[in-house]
Amino acid sequence: MQVMSLKPRNVDFQEMWASLKETVAGVVALQAVERGVWNTRFSDVYALCVAHPEPLADRLYDETRNFLEEHVGGLLQRVQRSAPLESSDYNDGLLSRYVSAWHEYSQGVAYLNSLYSYLNLQHVKRQKVSDAEIIYGSSATVSCPEHDSRQLEVGELGLVTWERVLVRPLATALSSRLVAALNAARDSSPDPSTADTLRSAIHSTVHVQAFRVRAPLSLYVELVLEPFLAAASAHHSRRAAHLLAEGDVSHFMKYVLDGLERELSLARRFLHSSSIEAVRACYEQACVEAHLPALHADIERLLKEASAGSIERQDDLRRMYALLKPLGANAMRPLVDAAHQQAVRDGIALLDAEHPKDEAHSHFVQAMLSLHHKYSELFSDVFGGAQPFVGALDKACSAVVNRRWSGESCARAPELVARYCDALLRRRAADAEADDKLAAAIVVFKYVDDKDVFQKHYARALARRLIHQLSASMEQEEAMINRLKAACGYEFTNKLHRMFTDVAVSADLNAKFQQHLRDNNLTTNSGFFIQVLQAGAWPLGGAMAPLAPPAQLERPARLFEAFYRASFSGRRLAWLHHLCTGELRTKYTQRMYHLSGTTPQCALLLMFENADVVSAREARETLQVSEEAWSRHVKPLLDAGLLTAKGDLRLESPENDEGELALNLSFTCKRTRIKLTCAAAPPNQGTGTNSGTSSGETAHCDDDRKMYLQAALVRIMKQRKVLRHTELIQEVVSQARGSFAPSVAMIKKCIEALIDKQYLERAPGTLDTYSYLA
C-alpha cells in the first residue's frame, strides 16, 4: 500500500470513481469492506477533492448522488415488490421489507458519511448556511435545504434521497398500513416482532428528517401522526357514542377514563414522545368535549347523592373532575356552580332543621360547622381540594351564613355567633371542649359579612362577663380576642383588648388600694372590690346616673376616690351605680338572707335602717335616682316581696307619687340567696352608645358605617386626586370588607354627602369622575 500523499495531483476521475463506486456500493449494502481498501478509498476521496488543476469535489458529489438514487431505486423495487399501494393490510410483508431495507440503508449511509468525511468537512461545510439563516430565513436560503442538495453532507444526502426516491412513492401505502397497525394494537397488543417492526417503521420517518433544523418532524406528522389522529378521532367518537348509548354516565365515564389510559400507553409505546399531548387532546375532544352536555346533565344528581354519602357517586365525581379538568374553566364551570348550589341547598336545609328556640345560636354555629366540614372533606377528597371548589364552598358558606330569613331586615348571623361565643365563655358553661369550639367558631365568623354588628354584640357580652365576673377563664377570653384579631386586625379588637386590660389593671389596683388602707390604718368596714374602666372602650349605656349613696357605701367610695386621685393625675372618676352590685345580709328575718342588687337597690334597703316606712318620693329625692331609672330599680324589690307598697304608689310617674314603701318584716323565701335584677336601660338614654332593641342597633350601625365609608372615601381620594366612579366604589368596598359588606347605594349616598360638604366634586366635563378638593 502506498503512503498517502497530501499533495494535490492530477487524477483520472473516471478511473478513481470506478473503484470508489465499487466500495461505496459495498458500504451502503453493509457488505464487509477490508480496512486497507477503506483507507485507500478514504484517501481517494481526499485526492479527488484536492485534485490538480481542477478540484473534482463537485463531480464526485454529483456522481455519488446519482449512485445513491440508483441504489435507493433498487431498494424501492425490493420493498414494494407486488404489494398493492392502496391496501392497508399491514401483514402483507411490505412493512417488514421496508424496515429491513431501512435498517440496512440507514446504517450504510452512516458509514458512507464517514468515508466522505473530507468532502463533508472541506467542501460541504463551507457552502452550508448557518442554522440561524435556515430558521429565520435570508435571501440566499429561502428555499429548503433539500431542494439544493449541494448543501448537504453525504449522510444527509443519503437520507434525503431515501425520502424522495423510496418513501414518497410508498407514502400512502406506508401510512395506511401504519395507521391500520396502530388501530389494531389499540385493541390487542401485537406480538413483539410485529411491535418492533411497527415502532421501527414509525421512527424511521422521524430519523429521516432528524438532521433538519426546520420542521424536523414534518414527514412523521404527515405520514403517521395526522392520519393516525384522524382515524383515532373517528374511532373514539364511535366508541363514545356507543358507550353512552349502552349505559348511564357512570358507566360512560369509567370506560372513557380507562380508554384514555390505554390510548396514552399506546402513544407512549409507538409514537414519538412529542405526540402524547396531541393524542390526549384528540381523545378528550372526541370522547369528552363532544359529550359535555350529557356529562353536565347529570352533575346535580351526582352531587346530591355523593353529598348524601354514596361512595359510588363520589367515585363518579372524581372521574367527572378528571375528565373535565383538562378541558379548562368553561367545561368545569357547571360542575363548580353545581357544587356551590348543592352546598347552599344543604346549608339552608341544615339551618332550617328543627331546633329548640333558645338554642338558636349553637344550632346555627354547629350547623354551619358541619356544613363546612362536610363539604371541605368532600371537595378535597373528590376534587383534590382544587381552588375553584374551595372558592365555591367559601361562596356557598358566605351565602348561607348571611342569608336573611324572610321578613328580616338583616342577617341574624352576627348576633347568633356572638351569642354562641358568649355562652361558651361564661363560667357556668364550664365546657372542656370550649377552647376547640371557640377556635371552630372563628371559621363561621370569617364568613359573616356584618362583622361590625358582631363586634357590637360581642363587646356588649364581653362587658357583661367582665364586669359581673362571669368569665370561665381569663386565658380563654384573651385567646378569643386574639383569634378575632388574627381574623380581622388590630382595629377590630382594639376596644376589646382595652376592656380586657382594664380588668387586669383593676385587679392590680385593688391590691394596691388594700395595701394603702393597711398602711394608713383605714378600713372600708365591709368588703370592697372595684373595677375602674376607661371611658370610650366599653359599650355601656345609661352611664353616670347620679346617686347619693348612704354612708355605708359612701365611705369606701370616698376612700377609694382619695386613693385614686393620689395615684393618678388628670383623671376624672365617675361611678356606674347601675353596674355596681352590693351584697346585703338581712338581720331582721328569722333566717338570714343574702341579697345582692344594684347600688340604688342596696341604698334603698339601707334607708330602712331607721324607719319601717318611707315615702317613695322622699326616698327617690334622698338617693337622687333619676325618674326614669327609679321604677327599674324599685320594681324588683317589690316583686321579690322585700318591700311592700302602701297607698297610691306610682313608680312610672315618680313626680306625682304619693305612695309609700314599707319593709316587709315578715319576709320569707325558700332560697337564702336572692339576686335582685335590674332591667337594662332602654335605648336613647344616657350616652346612647349601646342599647337593646335591634332597630336602634341597625340605625346606629348605619351611622357608624357611613362615618367609616366617608373616612375611607376621603382617604382614597386624597391619595388618588382624580378617580372614576367604578374604581372608587371598588376601592371602598375592598377597604370595608374587613368589617362589613357595604351596599353601593350607601356608598353613593356618602359620595353625595362629601360633595355637599365640598370634600369632592364631579370633575368638570365628565359624568363619572370625581376629583378631590384640598
Added chain:
Amino acid sequence: MSGEDCESLDKGDSDGQKPDKMFTLKKWNAVAMWSWDVECDTCAICRVQVMDACLRCQGESKKDSYGKQDCVVVWGECNHSFHFCCMSLWVKQNNRCPLCQQEWSIQRMGK
C-alpha cells in the same frame, strides 16, 4: 389631703351606726369609669379622641402585637389639652398652643 376626709368620714360613720342593725353590708362590687379631665374630648392635633391612643401610637400598636396603651394627655397653662405624643412633635415646630396661640408650657401631665 385624704387624711382629713377620712377622719370626718370616720366620725360620721360611727354616728350613723346603730346597735340594732337591720342589714349588714357584706360586700360592694363597685364599677367606676375614668376619663381624662379635659374640656374637649378630641385632640386638636390628630383629631382622635384623647381617650384613644393618638394616630401615631395606633399605627405603632398595629405592628406590635400588644400595643402599649400609655399614650397620655398633657395640659398647657392655657388649660388646653392634647395627646402628649402629638404635642411633643408640635412644639418642635411651633412652641405655641395650636388652639389659643399662647406660649406653650406644660401645666400637668396625665398619669
